[in-house]
């Protein structure tokens with residue numbers, strides 16, 4: 001037992017900043033609900049979503065399901081505010097036959113059958129194992145699940161679950177071994193995934209961190225797992241955010257903290273480097289939807305020669321639209337994956353980002369009043 005305790009607590013020595021960061025008043029203010037869940041003074045949203053009753057049959061048509069979802073979302077937000085302020089005591093989920101969370105799971109399964117979890121909107125019936133652009137059928141695969149000590153300081157130790165495959169095709173992907181291989185890892189169903197999450201929580205995870213690849217094509221399995229999870233632990237969505245509006249609506253009210261990647265400040269760079277259309281419009285919309293209902297740490301990986309077209313426009317947009325979020329301005333870009341194989345095609349990003357470029361990014365963030373230091 002002593003050995004296990006030592007291993008579990010090792011993060012305190014590896015990442016002392018993960019403890020120090022909570023002395024920072026801006027971190028405590030901007031991530032106050034997350035901190036409250038860690039301290040067991042707040043309740044993870046997915047648990048509260050089990051305490052709201054769905055009043056329709058789940059075999060109703062999809063329009064009826066969405067109408068009920070809209071109604072319950074309003075009811076949920078009112079309930080959440082009252083729970084957080086201590087105005088009401090919690091409903092018992094034992095008295096509820098079909099919950100708001102069950103409704104979300106049913107809608108997710110309907111989306112799977114004409115897949116539009118992401119904005120590629122392939123429309124294939126993944127419930128019948130048809131495969132779209134991401135090459136995933138109805139199954140989800142987990143490549144690894146462990147206590148991650150390399151995430152942003154307030155998130156460490158993070159119970160990180162890496163899914164295979166992705167909806168983007170970034171030329172410089174650092175996880176290309178799993179993002180480009182839909183068969184990497186082991187098949188998990190909703191119960192298996194809940195087992196991973198509960199085990200990570202028991203080992204000391206401050207959050208359950210769904211990443212990949214990308215979690216988006218696995219939304220049905222993740223929401224399904226929440227119906228089996230029971231612990232009061234933060235649910236964290238770590239994604240490139242190229243998901244559909246419908247996926248965002250399902251995730252709102254169950255995700256507590258968002259860790260979105262904001263890669264490009266325009267649609268053209270995204271189409272050339274990640275093979276996606278309308279990137280900025282879609283991803284900025286999804287950032288706003290995340291910000292509307294949760295606490296957010298945006299990740300922005302600075303690319304060489306992309307300050308004017310990407311870094312500065314993103315920081316300006318964030319300062320204007322999401323003033324209370326935090327931004328991790330990351331400087332660890334290295335040319336990898338297709339960039340190394342096709343150096344002429346991606347010539348501007350065949351080097352690491354320079355010290356001057358990082359300085360310019362930090363100066364811009366300071367000029368705009370963005371909170372970046374505790375997490376970068």
Ligand code: SF4
Pocket residue numbers: 115116117118119120121122123124131132133134135136167216217
């Ligand atoms: S998740 Fe996206 S890429 Fe995969 S099948 Fe669905 S719509 Fe297509």
